[in-house]
Amino acid sequence: MKTKHIDTPSILYLNGVSVSFDGFKALNSLSLFLEPGELRAIIGPNGAGKTTMMDVITGKTRPDEGEVVFNRDLDLTRYDEAAISNLGIGRKFQKPTVIESLTVFENLELAMAGGRGVFQSLWHALTASQSERIREVLELVDLTERRDVLAGSLSHGQKQWLEIGMLLIQDPEVLLIDEPAAGMTDVETEKTAELFKRLAKKHTLVVVEHDMEFIRALNCKVTVLHEGRVLAEGSLEQVQSNQEVIDVYLGR
Amino acid sequence: MPKRQPLIFKLVSDRSSRIFLSVLAVVTVLVPLCNLVFPEGSALHVSTYTVTLLGKYLCYALLALAVDLIWGYCGILSLGHGAFFALGGYAMGMYLMRQIGERGVYGHPVLPDFMVFLNWQELPWFWYGFDSFPFAMLMVILVPGILAFLFGWLAFRSRVTGVYLSIITQALTYALMLAFFRNDMGFGGNNGLTDFKDILGYSVQADSTRAVLFIMSAVALALGYLICQAIVKSKLGRVLVGVRDAESRTRFLGYRVEHYKLFVFTVSAVLAGIAGALYVPQVGIINPGEFSPINSIEIIIWVAVGGRGTLYGAVVGAVLVNYGKTYFTGAFPELWLFLLGGLFVVTTLYLPKGVVGLFDRWKKQTDTGAGSPPPPDPADESQARPTKAGAA
Numbered sequence: 058m059k060t061k062h063i064d065t066p067s068i069l070y071l072n073g074v075s076v077s078f079d080g081f082k083a084l085n086s087l088s089l090f091l092e093p094g095e096l097r098a099i100i101g102p103n104g105a106g107k108t109t110m111m112d113v114i115t116g117k118t119r120p121d122e123g124e125v126v127f128n129r130d131l132d133l134t135r136y137d138e139a140a141i142s143n144l145g146i147g148r149k150f151q152k153p154t155v156i157e158s159l160t161v162f163e164n165l166e167l168a169m170a171g172g173r174g175v176f177q178s179l180w181h182a183l184t185a186s187q188s189e190r191i192r193e194v195l196e197l198v199d200l201t202e203r204r205d206v207l208a209g210s211l212s213h214g215q216k217q218w219l220e221i222g223m224l225l226i227q228d229p230e231v232l233l234i235d236e237p238a239a240g241m242t243d244v245e246t247e248k249t250a251e252l253f254k255r256l257a258k259k260h261t262l263v264v265v266e267h268d269m270e271f272i273r274a275l276n277c278k279v280t281v282l283h284e285g286r287v288l289a290e291g292s293l294e295q296v297q298s299n300q301e302v303i304d305v306y307l308g309r
Numbered sequence: 310m311p312k313r314q315p316l317i318f319k320l321v322s323d324r325s326s327r328i329f330l331s332v333l334a335v336v337t338v339l340v341p342l343c344n345l346v347f348p349e350g351s352a353l354h355v356s357t358y359t360v361t362l363l364g365k366y367l368c369y370a371l372l373a374l375a376v377d378l379i380w381g382y383c384g385i386l387s388l389g390h391g392a393f394f395a396l397g398g399y400a401m402g403m404y405l406m407r408q409i410g411e412r413g414v415y416g417h418p419v420l421p422d423f424m425v426f427l428n429w430q431e432l433p434w435f436w437y438g439f440d441s442f443p444f445a446m447l448m449v450i451l452v453p454g455i456l457a458f459l460f461g462w463l464a465f466r467s468r469v470t471g472v473y474l475s476i477i478t479q480a481l482t483y484a485l486m487l488a489f490f491r492n493d494m495g496f497g498g499n500n501g502l503t504d505f506k507d508i509l510g511y512s513v514q515a516d517s518t519r520a521v522l523f524i525m526s527a528v529a530l531a532l533g534y535l536i537c538q539a540i541v542k543s544k545l546g547r548v549l550v551g552v553r554d555a556e557s558r559t560r561f562l563g564y565r566v567e568h569y570k571l572f573v574f575t576v577s578a579v580l581a582g583i584a585g586a587l588y589v590p591q592v593g594i595i596n597p598g599e600f601s602p603i604n605s606i607e608i609i610i611w612v613a614v615g616g617r618g619t620l621y622g623a624v625v626g627a628v629l630v631n632y633g634k635t636y637f638t639g640a641f642p643e644l645w646l647f648l649l650g651g652l653f654v655v656t657t658l659y660l661p662k663g664v665v666g667l668f669d670r671w672k673k674q675t676d677t678g679a680g681s682p683p684p685p686d687p688a689d690e691s692q693a694r695p696t697k698a699g700a701a
């Protein structure tokens with residue numbers, strides 16, 4: 058094993074990751090380093106490779122080269138989606154995906170940490186503390202009143218929140234969140250930013266977003282991706298004044 | 310927390326389950342009773358022909374139930390379930406053949422007629438043990454179960470889904486049909502297995518045997534229903550719905566989707582095999598035609614017409630469509646296939662929740678019972694990457 062020696066503690070570490078689709082490099086030697094409890098925003102033009110990066114971290118796409126290391130020594134490229142999820146990396150998709158014909162409550166029940174095996178599911182019964190936990194998360198994502206409606210009948214913004222709730226209830230160490238503010242009203246966007254800031258202390262959050270107001274509200278370190286690699290990194294002010302960033306992304 | 314109820318009460322806690330099981334219980338008691346107790350000519354008499362016909366419908370209903378479990382709840386559109394039904398049927402048929410003994414046309418003590426006809430000298434190894442009823446019943450479960458397990462293991466592990474999965478299930482049943490057509494396979498070729506004499510020592514023709522077979526079919530249907538109900542009402546059932554509606558979401562929640570699919574697919578194949586085993590002594594024959602792809606497609610139509618994802622809807626659909634088939638193939642045989650196709654189109658276009666969806670709509674006007682949710686269009690990133698919107 059060629060594990061790099063790193064002095065600062067890292068929760069998630071990507072080094073020289075490349076992915077190509079039919080010769081097209083969606084990720085081009087991408088490196089990224091996240092500290093535990095960090096809140097990180099990722100921005101970049103469409104097609105920059107933001108979603109592909111999440112695909113690589115969560116085991117959906119295998120990188121052609123490079124390392125993806127979780128918790129200092131776990132090589133994520135060797136696990137599949139289910140295993141990575143159970144290791145403690147939760148993911149919200151770009152398009153909100155909740156299970157539409159289950160209720161809000163049932164969606165959270167499925168997401169809750171616990172046995173994932175077929176027979177464990179067959180004999181599963183909710184304990185009082187689990188119900189309590191669901192109640193807490195419902196409160197947190199503001200869906201208490203909608204707990205018994207089908208997830209399919211929620212508004213777009215509420216689906217986003219439900220999906221975030223489904224991540225939270227798994228209590229993952231790392232949350233990868235792809236474009237959470239899409240389709241949200243201004244009020245919802247503001248509330249979402251607040252929520253993320255609160256969560257960041259206990260979890261590590263990676264948020265991909267286009268909405269600059271939202272990024273500003275997050276008030277955190279920003280990474281700019283372009284053509285599959287990191288173009289700039291720093292505070293929002295720093296990256297906004299970076300000439301390269303202005304040229305390829307912000308200036309247009 | 311609500312207090313713990315015994316499992317069985319939970320399974321029948323909804324109104325449709327209670328109605329369905331009550332109707333089934335009444336039919337199970339009345340039909341054999343009217344057949345055996347009231348003499349022919351009496352207004353209350355039910356003919357043996359009708360008993361057998363209804364028994365056949367019950368087997369189809371169990372088969373439809375098996376398909377609804379995987380298609381309605383987990384989104385696995387199997388177009389090859391007739392194969393598991395036929396395999397169960399063949400296992401039962403082999404037992405029935407060996408019960409014929411010396412009473413065959415050639416009077417051979419061990420070999421079935423078709424083997425004597427082919428000049429075979431001894432029983433092939435895979436016929437061993439089928440003279441024993443318990444062994445044969447074990448095979449009714451194991452053969453479809455193991456085949457489904459192996460097939461599912463290969464297919465689901467390689468993430469074959471959607472129309473590709475449907476096509477390979479169809480190929481499976483087609484391949485089995487061709488194999489069973491061959492004389493040298495040792496299953497009676499073209500003619501299949503027939504001329505059965507008795508089962509457990511009772512004549513398969515006797516009214517009382519017919520009545521018992523009818524009752525057994527009804528009991529199997531009820532048990533099958535309870536098993537499916539136990540599955541779909543557990544958290545396992547909700548995981549299945551998750552797989553159906555948003556497969557990759559479920560995967561990213563940490564569920565091994567392929568294990569879940571494999572489990573229900575195997576359970577479903579076993580139920581189909583049991584249905585086939587009960588069917589064969591009632592119709593008196595099993596031949597390779599049972600493997601024909603069109604049979605498997607018909608099952609899908611029964612479930613669609615009844616209403617998928619409800620379990621009892623599959624039963625209603627199987628009985629209705631087969632009643633229609635019995636009637637039309639008698640009255641206007643050349644029209645039946647057109648009707649069946651038309652039925653499927655009309656259901657898909659106008660009755661997405663099937664006949665039971667109509668009940669539900671009508672019931673909602675009287676009360677507000679929560680019907681089961683319809684399967685929505687798959688909203689799943691793994692099937693279609695979202696088109697990118699926003700700044701560019």
Ligand SMILES: Nc1ncnc2c1ncn2[C@@H]1O[C@H](COP(=O)(O)OP(=O)(O)O)[C@@H](O)[C@H]1O
Pocket residue numbers: 078083101102103104105106107108109110697
């Ligand atoms: N499965 C795939 N097959 C082919 N091309 C892909 C696939 N996934 C992503 N791409 C391409 O890779 C590039 C990066 O896409 P993506 O990561 O979705 O960008 P972003 O999320 O930053 O908008 C795009 O050009 C996209 O078309």
Ligand SMILES: [Mg+2]
Pocket residue numbers: 107108109151235
């Ligand atoms: Mg994206």
